[in-house]
Amino acid sequence: MLDDIDRKLLGILSANARISLKELAAEAGLSSPSTAERLRKLDERGVITGYTVDVDPRMLGYTLQAIVRVRPLPGQLHIIERMIQEMPHCVECDKVTGDDCFVARILVRNMEELDGLLDGIAERAQTSTSLVKSTSVKRRLPALLP
Structure with a gap:
């Protein structure tokens, strides 16, 4: 299951997958290492399956x-x-x-x-x-x- 912080991280990333780890951590109210660990866990669990670019x-x-x-x-x-x-x-x-x-x-x-x-x-x-x-x-x- 996702907690509120995971949902917040996913929401931020869905709006801008190119955001830096530092900016992502700041927006989510976390430290950079904590944010990196959460992203790693979301990747391992298969919640995040990739990062992409949106092309017109x-x-x-x-x-x-x-x-x-x-x-x-x-x-x-x-x-x-x-x-x-x-x-x-x-x-x-x-x-x-x-x-x-x-x-x-x-x-x-x-x-x-x-x-x-x-x-x-x-x-x-x-x-x-x-x-x-x-x-x-x-x-x-x-x-x-x-």
């Missing part, structure tokens, strides 16, 4: 973002899963229950690029695509409940 895809030329729901044809599930995993434009994919098997987030530079990607799996799966107009809630931590 538009600055890399990816002007379109699509949510693609994928329903593999009979016998094609594992092939489609591998195809999605190997697709560099796919930045996130969940295996889900319901009518579809996968929900993928794909970044592309233009509609022609999206069509080409979808054409590549069309013989093995049905797809339903929605273009993302804006993101109302960016990926974030779940509520850090006691």
